Structure formats: C-alpha cells, structure tokens
Amino acid sequence: MKRTLYLFIVLAALLSAFACSRGKVYPYRWFYVSNSLRDDGAVEEIRGLVKTAGEHGLNGMYFSSGFDSIDLKDDDYLRRLEEVGKICAEHNVEIIPRCLDVGYNGGLLAHDRNLAAGIPVEDALFVVKAGKAELVADPPVKIANGGFEKYGKAAVPGFSFPGEIGEVVFVDTDEVKEGKAALRFENFGGKEGDPGRLIAEVAVQPRRLYRVNFWVKTDDLDPAGPFGSGRFRAQVLGGGERQLNYHNVRVPSTSDWRKIQVGFNSKDYDTVEISLGVFGGKQGRFWLDGVEIEEIALVNLLRRPGTPLVVRGEKSGTVYGEGIDYAPVADTELGRFRFDHDGPPIRILDGSRIKNGERLRVSFYHGVAVYGSQVTACISEPAVYDIWRNTVPLIDKYLKPSKYFLSVDEIRAGGTCKACRDRNMTIGEILGDCITRQVEIVREVNPEAELFIWSDMLDPNHNASTRRGNYYYHVDEPFTGSWEHVPNDLIIACWYHKMRVESLGHFSSLGFRTMACGYYDTDDLANDTTWLEALDATPGAQGIMYTTWLRKYELMDEFGDLVSQHRIP
Numbered sequence: 001m002k003r004t005l006y007l008f009i010v011l012a013a014l015l016s017a018f019a020c021s022r023g024k025v026y027p028y029r030w031f032y033v034s035n036s037l038r039d040d041g042a043v044e045e046i047r048g049l050v051k052t053a054g055e056h057g058l059n060g061m062y063f064s065s066g067f068d069s070i071d072l073k074d075d076d077y078l079r080r081l082e083e084v085g086k087i088c089a090e091h092n093v094e095i096i097p098r099c100l101d102v103g104y105n106g107g108l109l110a111h112d113r114n115l116a117a118g119i120p121v122e123d124a125l126f127v128v129k130a131g132k133a134e135l136v137a138d139p140p141v142k143i144a145n146g147g148f149e150k151y152g153k154a155a156v157p158g159f160s161f162p163g164e165i166g167e168v169v170f171v172d173t174d175e176v177k178e179g180k181a182a183l184r185f186e187n188f189g190g191k192e193g194d195p196g197r198l199i200a201e202v203a204v205q206p207r208r209l210y211r212v213n214f215w216v217k218t219d220d221l222d223p224a225g226p227f228g229s230g231r232f233r234a235q236v237l238g239g240g241e242r243q244l245n246y247h248n249v250r251v252p253s254t255s256d257w258r259k260i261q262v263g264f265n266s267k268d269y270d271t272v273e274i275s276l277g278v279f280g281g282k283q284g285r286f287w288l289d290g291v292e293i294e295e296i297a298l299v300n301l302l303r304r305p306g307t308p309l310v311v312r313g314e315k316s317g318t319v320y321g322e323g324i325d326y327a328p329v330a331d332t333e334l335g336r337f338r339f340d341h342d343g344p345p346i347r348i349l350d351g352s353r354i355k356n357g358e359r360l361r362v363s364f365y366h367g368v369a370v371y372g373s374q375v376t377a378c379i380s381e382p383a384v385y386d387i388w389r390n391t392v393p394l395i396d397k398y399l400k401p402s403k404y405f406l407s408v409d410e411i412r413a414g415g416t417c418k419a420c421r422d423r424n425m426t427i428g429e430i431l432g433d434c435i436t437r438q439v440e441i442v443r444e445v446n447p448e449a450e451l452f453i454w455s456d457m458l459d460p461n462h463n464a465s466t467r468r469g470n471y472y473y474h475v476d477e478p479f480t481g482s483w484e485h486v487p488n489d490l491i492i493a494c495w496y497h498k499m500r501v502e503s504l505g506h507f508s509s510l511g512f513r514t515m516a517c518g519y520y521d522t523d524d525l526a527n528d529t530t531w532l533e534a535l536d537a538t539p540g541a542q543g544i545m546y547t548t549w550l551r552k553y554e555l556m557d558e559f560g561d562l563v564s565q566h567r568i569p
Contacts (some may be wrong), residue, residue, distance in 0.1 A: 017398030028543025055566020068107030163195030197277025263339030297345030306419020432485020
C-alpha cells in the first residue's frame with residue numbers, strides 16, 4: 001500500500017513538473033476574415049471557415065465587414081450579420097470586429113467624402129472672365145518635347161534615361177499615338193537601375209496642384225502584384241528626394257494605347273523629377289507618347305470646417321465671400337480621389353464685388369488616394385468622432401463583442417489641414433489623442449471591453465520611425481512618440497515580421513500586452529514558428545493570428561494545430 005501511494009505521489013509530481021515546464025497555450029488564437037456580406041453565399045463561406053477554425057483550436061475571428069458604416073447598412077446585411085454571430089457562437093469562436101479605422105477609411109468616408117485628410121494648395125491664380133473665374137497656370141509649366149518629335153541618335157532632348165538609346169530605348173516612328181514618333185522600351189529585364197523608364201525634370205511652383213498626362217501602350221509586361229502594386233509606374237519626386245505621388249498605374253500586361261493621368265501636390269519644392277516606366281520589370285515592352293504636365297485646381301476639393309476655401313483679390317487683398325461674391329463651390333466628382341477630371345470653376349454672382357478681368361488668388365485643400373484606393377480621414381475633424389459614436393453602439397447591438405479591434409494602421413495622409421495645424425500638436429500627439437478618444441467611445445458602450453490595435457503607427461521600429469526621412473508618405477512629419485499618448489491597457493498586434501523581436505520588446509517594455517499577426521499569404525508556416533519563438537520570449541504576449549489579405553485559407557487548419565498545441569516554455 002505504501003509503495004503504491006509512493007508511486008502515485010511520484011507520478012503526480014512528474015506530471016505537475018511536466019505541466020509547469022510546458023505552460024499553457026496562448027489564449028488568443030485568431031484568424032482574419034474580410035467579408036462584406038453582400039449575399040447569403042457570403043454567410044455560408046464564413047460558416048465553413050468558422051467550422052474549420054473551431055475544429056483546429058482557433059477561438060477568435062477578427063472580422064472586417066465595413067463596421068464604420070454599419071449605420072448605413074440595409075436589413076439584409078444586418079440579418080446576415082446576426083447569422084454570422086450565431087455561427088461563431090455555435091463553434092465557440094469569438095468575433096472581434098474591426099472598427100474605428102484610421103488609415104483605410106472607406107467605411108467612414110461613406111458618410112461624407114469631405115472628411116478625408118486635406119493637403120493645402122496656396123494662392124493658385126484665377127482670372128475672371130464672362131462671369132466665372134478659371135485657373136491660369138502661374139508660372140506656365142511645360143514638359144519640352146513631350147511628343148518626342150525631336151530626337152537624335154544618342155539623345156531625346158528634354159529627357160534622360162537610365163538605359164541606353166538603341167539598347168533599351170528606341171525612337172519608334174511606326175507605332176505612335178500622336179505626331180510622328182513615340183518611344184519604345186524593351187530589353188530592360190534583369191538589369192539594375194530600372195533602365196526601362198523615362199525621366200524629365202520640370203520647374204514648378206511650391207504648394208500647387210499638378211497633373212501629368214501621357215499615353216502608354218504595353219506588350220507582355222509582368223503582371224501587377226496582388227496588393228495593388230504595379231510594375232509600371234508614374235513617379236514624381238520633389239527635389240529628387242521626396243515622393244509626391246503614390247499611384248500604381250495598373251495597365252494590363254498587354255494593351256492598346258491608353259491615357260494615364262496622375263496628380264501631385266508640389267509641397268515645398270520648386271522642381272520635380274517625373275519618372276515614367278517599368279520598375280523592377282523582367283519582361284515585355286512598352287511605348288510612351290504625348291507626355292504633358294499642367295497645373296490644376298479645385299480637383300478633389302474638400303469642403304469641411306478644417307479645409308477652408310479662401311478666394312481673395314490679388315491686388316486688393318480682399319477676401320471674398322462664398323454665397324455673396326461667388327457661388328458655392330464643390331467638386332461634384334469627388335469620389336475615388338483620382339485626378340482624371342477637372343475642378344469646378346468659380347462662378348461670380350450678380351452684385352459681386354469681384355470685377356471682370358480681376359486676378360484672384362485661391363487657396364484650398366484637396367484629398368488624395370494612395371495606391372489607387374486608400375484614403376485616410378482627418379482625425380482632427382469632430383464629425384469623425386460623431387460617426388464613431390453612432391456606429392459602436394450598433395456593433396454592440398448586433399454582435400455583443402467583448403473585444404474590439406481599433407484598425408489604426410498605415411496612416412499615409414494627415415496633419416496638414418487647418419483642423420490639424422490649429423491644434424499645435426505633433427502628429428504623434430494627434431494620433432495618440434485620437435486613439436484615446438476611440439477607447440473612450442468603446443468604453444462608453446462596454447466598460448469591460450478589451451481593445452486591440454495594430455502596432456505600426458505606434459512602433460519606432462516600424463511606421464512611427466524616422467528612417468523614411470522626416471515624413472511618412474503625405475504626412476509632413478514622423479509619428480515619433482505616438483506610443484507615449486495612448487492607454488496602456490491596449491493589446492498591441494505586431495505585424496512586421498522582420499522586426500518582430502524589436503517590436504514585441506518595445507511594447508512589452510512599456511507595459512503593453514501583445515500578440516502577433518502571422519501567416520501573410522506565404523506558401524508555408526515558417527514565419528509563424530519564428531513568431532511563436534519571439535512571443536515566447538516576450539512578457540505579456542497573448543496570442544497570434546492567421547492573417548490573410550488574399551483570402552488564402554488552405555493552411556488555416558495546419559496553423560490552428562500549430563498554435564493550439566504550442567506551449568509556452
């Protein structure tokens with residue numbers, strides 16, 4: 001009896017020691033789903049994903065479904081949303097809604113496109129004629145020889161090329177769009193320095209809005225990348241250093257002539273370098289013709305309190321009144337924030353103080369899309385917070401979540417409108433204030449809610465660093481110090497695999513809990529094993545997520561097995 005009892009005690013001790021050495025599974029084991037719930041088939045798709053996830057140890061679905069515009073959804077959407085909630089409950093999978101977006105603001109801007117972040121244009125020249133004021137380029141701007149009608153054996157006047165004429169660049173007099181000549185680019189694949197492109201340097205006026213127009217024809221170019229990237233680009237650099245536009249020209253690999261229009265704000269630069277062609281391409285050929293530049297105004301014009309329109313007399317300095325001296329002004333084509341349309345004229349009202357022939361100086365703010373579709377809202381505009389105060393209670397009503405994910409990441413515009421500048425705060429402080437207010441909005445509805453947020457805009461190892469210079473895309477200063485101005489009970493979702501150790505360590509040292517965002521559409525789970533190693537070494541680590549932007553769920557079962565069986569040493 002004593003021997004049996006002794007063996008039982010030893011076995012229990014060994015099991016206890018084994019359990020202690022192995023620890024526990026990370027409590028948050030999620031997968032990412034983006035689905036607009038446009039039809040009942042979308043619900044069935046989610047049903048299959050949730051079932052697989054539950055069977056393989058995943059317990060949370062980070063769900064993106066346009067929740068920042070949930071107040072605009074119809075009854076069918078809300079019915080489907082409730083059904084998704086039931087499906088998740090059936091499989092013990094928690095829903096974590098993506099909401100209160102900053103960076104990618106399609107849902108919020110569905111309420112009012114004028115809430116987009118604004119970039120200033122100062123003192124554009126308008127001249128009054130026949131009852132309306134229209135833009136006059138000041139000073140005139142031009143790309144010389146944009147039709148390539150002048151050329152020699154060794155050069156094309158007005159342009160330079162990383163590649164060699166006669167090897168990569170050819171004057172083509174047979175395949176043209178207009179005039180008698182075009183440029184053909186080929187044999188650029190696999191060579192350093194992106195030789196398959198054309199470069200022109202142009203003098204511009206600082207803080208004005210411009211548009212580059214050109215024609216392109218393609219033959220068997222590399223296809224565009226999956227995340228909106230394109231091999232063919234139209235790039236504008238200010239002073240040879242700062243990129244002023246972020247627009248991937250997604251022309252087909254093979255296509256007939258098509259017109260491309262790309263806009264940019266000159267910011268503080270008086271010269272720009274325009275570069276058109278293939279960046280990193282490996283195959284095919286393309287033609288360019290009819291390259292032009294023009295000053296434009298009031299395109300993607302924003303009308304909100306923080307983006308005032310100012311019309312003043314050039315000589316008198318008189319600031320004229322909208323609705324008094326000139327009719328209300330709006331860009332009726334404000335939508336995708338492209339530059340493929342003209343801005344509205346300024347129509348002079350009867351009895352106006354503005355005289356015929358008068359020269360006006362017009363200042364305004366315009367919105368911009370990054371990489372074709374990303375538009376950021378202004379986080380200094382009070383109406384943004386009013387929208388969030390309306391949407392969060394509806395999310396709570398239909399899903400009753402205990403966790404919310406504040407989708408704050410890749411904020412590529414902001415801090416440049418009057419609403420932001422009048423606050424006399426750094427962009428890091430403005431962002432920290434925004435996140436703090438977001439937390440308060442959620443906690444007003446659910447005081448016990450756990451709140452998660454992307455890491456990048458709070459991370460000096462990522463998008464809050466100064467390694468890009470003194471700016472981040474269209475933002476004119478770094479987000480340095482943003483992490484000092486947010487609530488410390490946020491759980492930070494780190495997603496930069498290369499800097500995983502540094503990022504996790506940064507937030508852990510400040511007392512934040514963390515989780516990792518793994519997978520990212522690769523062919524295996526190699527990155528996830530290294531994420532787990534980094535998490536194991538990080539105090540306060542809480543979990544990991546299967547993150548797919550391309551809706552690739554083939555490895556989700558294997559991922560679930562990996563993370564649900566993983567033990568913290």
